[in-house]
Amino acid sequence: MTSLNIIKAINIGLRRSLERDDKVLIMGEDVGKLGGVFRVTDGLQKDFGEDRVIDTPLAESGIIGTAVGLALRGYRPVCEIQFDGFVFPGYDQIVSQVAKMHFRSGGRLRLPIVIRIPYGGRIGAVEHHSESPEAYFAHTPGLKVVTCSNPLDAYWMIQQAIELDDPVVFFEPKGRYYTKGEVDVDGEPELPLESARVALPGADATVVAYGPSVKTCLDAAAAAADDGRSLEVIDLRSLSPLDLRAVYDSVRRTGRLVVVHEAQRSLGIGAEVAARVTEECFYSLEAPVQRVTGYDTPYPPARVEEEFLPDLDRVLDAVDRTFAY
Amino acid sequence: MTVETAAGASQPEPELVQLLTPEGQRVPHDHYDALIADITGDDVRSLYRDLVLGRRVDGEAVALQRQGELGLWASLLGQEAAQVGSARALRAQDHIFPTYREHAVALCRGVDPVRLLALFRGVDQGSWDPVETNFHLYTIVIGAQTLHATGYAMGVQRDGAIGTGDPDRDAAVIAYFGDGATSQGDVNEAFIWASVVNAPVVFFCQNNQWAISEPLERQTRVPLYRRAAGFGFPGVRVDGNDVLACLAVTREALQRARDGEGPTLVEAFTYRMGAHTTTDDPTRYRLNAELEHWKLKDPIERVKAYMVRGDLADQDFFDAVEEEAEELAVHLRAACRALPDPTPTSIFDHVYVEPTPDLLAQREAMTTYLDSLAEEEVAR
Ligand SMILES: Cc1ncc(C[n+]2csc(CCOP(=O)(O)OP(=O)(O)O)c2C)c(N)n1
Ligand SMILES: [Mg+2]
Numbered sequence: 001m002t003s004l005n006i007i008k009a010i011n012i013g014l015r016r017s018l019e020r021d022d023k024v025l026i027m028g029e030d031v032g033k034l035g036g037v038f039r040v041t042d043g044l045q046k047d048f049g050e051d052r053v054i055d056t057p058l059a060e061s062g063i064i065g066t067a068v069g070l071a072l073r074g075y076r077p078v079c080e081i082q083f084d085g086f087v088f089p090g091y092d093q094i095v096s097q098v099a100k101m102h103f104r105s106g107g108r109l110r111l112p113i114v115i116r117i118p119y120g121g122r123i124g125a126v127e128h129h130s131e132s133p134e135a136y137f138a139h140t141p142g143l144k145v146v147t148c149s150n151p152l153d154a155y156w157m158i159q160q161a162i163e164l165d166d167p168v169v170f171f172e173p174k175g176r177y178y179t180k181g182e183v184d185v186d187g188e189p190e191l192p193l194e195s196a197r198v199a200l201p202g203a204d205a206t207v208v209a210y211g212p213s214v215k216t217c218l219d220a221a222a223a224a225a226d227d228g229r230s231l232e233v234i235d236l237r238s239l240s241p242l243d244l245r246a247v248y249d250s251v252r253r254t255g256r257l258v259v260v261h262e263a264q265r266s267l268g269i270g271a272e273v274a275a276r277v278t279e280e281c282f283y284s285l286e287a288p289v290q291r292v293t294g295y296d297t298p299y300p301p302a303r304v305e306e307e308f309l310p311d312l313d314r315v316l317d318a319v320d321r322t323f324a325y
Numbered sequence: 326m327t328v329e330t331a332a333g334a335s336q337p338e339p340e341l342v343q344l345l346t347p348e349g350q351r352v353p354h355d356h357y358d359a360l361i362a363d364i365t366g367d368d369v370r371s372l373y374r375d376l377v378l379g380r381r382v383d384g385e386a387v388a389l390q391r392q393g394e395l396g397l398w399a400s401l402l403g404q405e406a407a408q409v410g411s412a413r414a415l416r417a418q419d420h421i422f423p424t425y426r427e428h429a430v431a432l433c434r435g436v437d438p439v440r441l442l443a444l445f446r447g448v449d450q451g452s453w454d455p456v457e458t459n460f461h462l463y464t465i466v467i468g469a470q471t472l473h474a475t476g477y478a479m480g481v482q483r484d485g486a487i488g489t490g491d492p493d494r495d496a497a498v499i500a501y502f503g504d505g506a507t508s509q510g511d512v513n514e515a516f517i518w519a520s521v522v523n524a525p526v527v528f529f530c531q532n533n534q535w536a537i538s539e540p541l542e543r544q545t546r547v548p549l550y551r552r553a554a555g556f557g558f559p560g561v562r563v564d565g566n567d568v569l570a571c572l573a574v575t576r577e578a579l580q581r582a583r584d585g586e587g588p589t590l591v592e593a594f595t596y597r598m599g600a601h602t603t604t605d606d607p608t609r610y611r612l613n614a615e616l617e618h619w620k621l622k623d624p625i626e627r628v629k630a631y632m633v634r635g636d637l638a639d640q641d642f643f644d645a646v647e648e649e650a651e652e653l654a655v656h657l658r659a660a661c662r663a664l665p666d667p668t669p670t671s672i673f674d675h676v677y678v679e680p681t682p683d684l685l686a687q688r689e690a691m692t693t694y695l696d697s698l699a700e701e702e703v704a705r
Contacts, residue, residue: 033610034538057508057544058467058536086466089510124396126425127450128465266683295687300672302396302447307669307691313698 001182009151009183010040010116010172013158014078016185018048021076024162027054027063028080028116037082038118038177060090064115068097071111078162083174084119085128091136098167099142113167114158118174119147120212120262121309124302131299132263134211137169138240138272145240146193147171149214151181153197153237156189164193171239173212194238196246202232205256205319208247208273210236213260213310220315231319239269247273248280255286256322260310265293287325290318339548341594342574343564347622349630351569360573366637372568373632374646375409376625379429381650382438385657386428386445390603394661396447399426403566403598406624407531409433410571411499411593414579417459418486418496422474425463426531427501434460438653439660448664467502468509471528474500475515478524478582487525488585497582499527499575505536507552508544516556516590525582527575528553528590531565533597538610553590565595566624596622669695 004012017024026041026048032055035042045053056063060081067077081087087094094115101109121130138145144166148154154172161168191197199214200221209217214235221231232250236242251257257277259270274289292310300308342357383401390398401408404426412433415421423430428441431453440453444463451462464470478498481487486496506512507530519526532549534541545552553560559581563574571593578589596619600607632638673680673688680688 029536030538032538035609037537037604055539055543058505058539059508059510061510062508089466124447126397126445126447126465265687295672295691296684297672297676301449301667303666304669304672305447307695308672314694317694317697 001184003180004151004155004183005178005180006148006151006154006172007038007040007177009155009181010158011042011044012185013155014041014044015047017078017159017162018044018052021162022052023074024076024078025052025054025070026078026080027056027067029056029058029063029082031055031080036080038174040116040118040172041080060086060088061093064090064093064098064113067113068093068101068111071113072109076112076114076162078114078116081115081117083129084117084131084133087115087117087133094137094143094169095140099140102166103142110165111167112162112165114161114170115168116158116170116172118172118177120173120175121299121305122175122212124305126302127299130302130305132261132294134169134171134239135263135268138269142167143240144168144194144238145171146238147173147211148237149173149176149199149209149211149235150179152183153235155183155185156191157193157237160189160193171211175212176215179215191237194241194243196237196243197235198232198246198250199235200231200233202230202254204230204254205258205322206232206234206247206250206254207258207260207315207319208234208236209260210239210269212262216310216312217260217315220312220319223312224316224319229319236269242272242276244273244276244280247277251277251281252284255284256319257285258290258292258315258318258322260292260315262294262309264296265291266296268293287322290321292318339550339562341562341564342570343567344569344573345564345567345627345631347566347627349627349632349634351631351635354573357570357573357577360576361569364569364572369628369632369637370642372409372413372572373625373628373638374649375413375429375433376405376568376628377646377650378653379405379409379432380625381654382428382432382441382657385654386442387599387603389442389658389661390445395442395445395603397602397604398445399602400597400599401426401428403596403619403624404531404533405429406568406628407565407571407593407595410568411529411575411591414572414575415499416492416496416579418493419579420459420461420474420477420481420496420498422461422470422477422498422500423463424467424470424501424503424506425465426503427463430501431460434458436460438657439664442657442661443664446661446664448667468506468511468515471500471502471506471512471515472518474498474526475519475524478519478526479522481525482522482585487583495583497525497527497579499529499579501529501531503536504530504532504534504541504549505539505544506530507549516553516558516588519588520557523585523587525585526588527578527582528588529575530590530592531595532592533565533595535597535601535611537601537605538607540611548592550590550592558588558590560590560592562592562594565593566622566627568624568628595624
């Protein structure tokens with residue numbers, strides 16, 4: 001067991017993937033000598049060379065578009081987008097090309113591309129550095145969308161994503177990058193990539209989250225426990241496909257569900273979870289599904305981001321609402 | 326002298342327009358002397374003042390960031406001449422589309438530097454009036470503003486505000502961007518649009534040799550100004566640390582635009598003396614020797630040397646500028662700390678021209694929630 005933060009866990013995961021398969025490439029802005037602005041690729045260019053860890057020109061459409069070509073030629077590119085807000089110059093390539101190639105070719109062409117995107121807020125940044133665009137991608141058939149919340153998952157999920165033959169958008173919770181956890185780097189992954197995980201078992205209400213919000217919900221559950229209320233926290237991990245088996249099971253026991261994400265509220269992941277739970281667990285629900293999310297505004301200036309983002313109190317407030325019915 | 330290109334063919338060494346050497350010697354230029362023939366001793370002193378104040382605003386901001394008063398700052402250190410020279414070439418009716426680093430342009434344009442601090446403090450996302458100042462909001466998404474500038478120039482063109490010969494009417498647009506930005510699709514599309522429609526826009530590229538950790542070679546195999554030829558308009562490389570040369574070259578480019586002769590690419594060859602931003606650590610990717618080399622080409626020192634050499638200013642003048650800079654710094658420190666945080670519900674204010682029912686409901690919910698927290702606080 002080693003104590004790692006999420007940055008180091010992904011770094012070692014990438015290293016393992018580069019060692020395992022010489023078709024794996026890393027490409028992005030500043031990923032080489034600098035090791036990425038968050039140092040996720042630190043030391044990789046030094047050890048694997050400039051041919052495999054590539055400082056690209058400053059062009060996201062180019063990063064994704066050339067990754068498509070490289071993948072067609074048998075490579076497995078892992079693209080880094082520097083910040084969530086900068087994926088959009090590459091968005092056309094992702095939704096129009098990456099997502100559809102397998103479908104259009106009748107399954108003949110596969111694009112084993114991973115697109116890593118640090119996302120989410122609470123880092124006190126300027127515009128375009130704190131966004132949560134995951135729903136745009138999860139809404140696009142053909143893309144798999146996953147996100148980790150802790151170092152252990154980060155370590156395994158990045159390797160599993162790279163091994164997958166489908167394109168994966170891999171969201172990294174940058175506000176939790178420095179969260180530490182125990183990782184057995186030589187063990188085996190406990191879960192398949194596309195599965196949710198019960199982060200904390202509980203009995204009274206179900207709280208579903210992913211990425212940076214998982215910690216918020218675990219903190220809320222600890223506070224609720226002090227008040228004698230037991231929350232079950234489920235980490236979705238995979239947003240597309242969604243694995244809601246554990247959620248259905250939990251809601252059938254608790255009858256109460258709160259969904260939490262940093263992304264804006266309307267037409268988002270929370271809405272999809274609420275719809276599916278309503279379809280599957282209608283007779284178990286004691287209260288309407290509650291959402292705790294960012295508000296439907298552009299991501300605000302850093303000095304008000306705390307009020308924009310879900311926090312422990314807002315989660316508990318929503319839990320209270322589910323008991324008010 | 327020749328340089329090797331990627332293709333292996335020899336090409337002439339890029340010509341660099343320079344009017345002031347790093348030692349502060351005024352070198353004559355067949356073409357560009359005429360463009361600054363009107364510059365008096367007063368003008369030079371005023372340019373010097375802008376350079377010094379620009380650097381001081383920047384230095385204070387870096388210090389404020391270190392003290393935790395700003396979330397971030399993108400330093401312009403080393404790029405003062407490129408910014409002041411180009412900004413001082415502008416007329417009141419010209420319109421500017423900056424990146425996130427054009428603090429000295431903002432200053433020359435009368436934008437209160439406290440507004441710049443507010444953005445980097447995280448209080449707002451741009452609180453100066455772009456209409457009043459003709460200085461657009463900062464654009465952080467690399468290259469996007471070059472298309473906005475081009476479209477704005479198309480509007481100027483449609484309004485008949487070029488080619489009339491009226492110096493108070495004919496207008497030009499200037500887009501600032503970096504060397505890294507030249508790789509973006511948006512920038513290349515802007516070049517194409519501007520060229521095809523002959524838009525009155527100047528593309529002002531501050532080639533500071535770095536895009537965060539990536540040196541220029543990661544973006545191009547030819548000198549950047551030469552790219553213009555392929556798009557069908559002139560390109561010129563100017564010593565970006567020479568305020569007079571930047572003034573002359575930008576004046577000419579702007580006048581071409583105002584006269585209806587279309588776009589120009591200006592490559593201001595300069596150097597980012599500081600870190601990319603306050604979160605960056607350049608020791609990870611570049612050698613100190615490079616910085617030392619560029620220090621010898623400092624954009625302010627050479628003007629000072631030129632002024633001393635030509636008796637354009639005495640010690641009293643330099644002291645007075647220093648004093649003014651110090652006063653500005655004192656003001657900035659106090660004003661920055663005094664900037665009020667936005668109220669939480671202000672995030673709902675300008676999402677749309679009129680708030681939607683959904684947003685009004687969310688604002689209401691936020692207010693109720695925050696009130697309930699405050700009540701709990703009081704109860705405790
Ligand atoms: C579309 C986009 N991708 C990535 C970034 C992150 N980023 C911010 S500045 C920068 C480098 C810009 O280099 P350059 O254009 O040379 O301008 P400079 O910062 O040197 O002034 C990068 C990659 C961004 N802001 N926008
Ligand atoms: Mg640059």
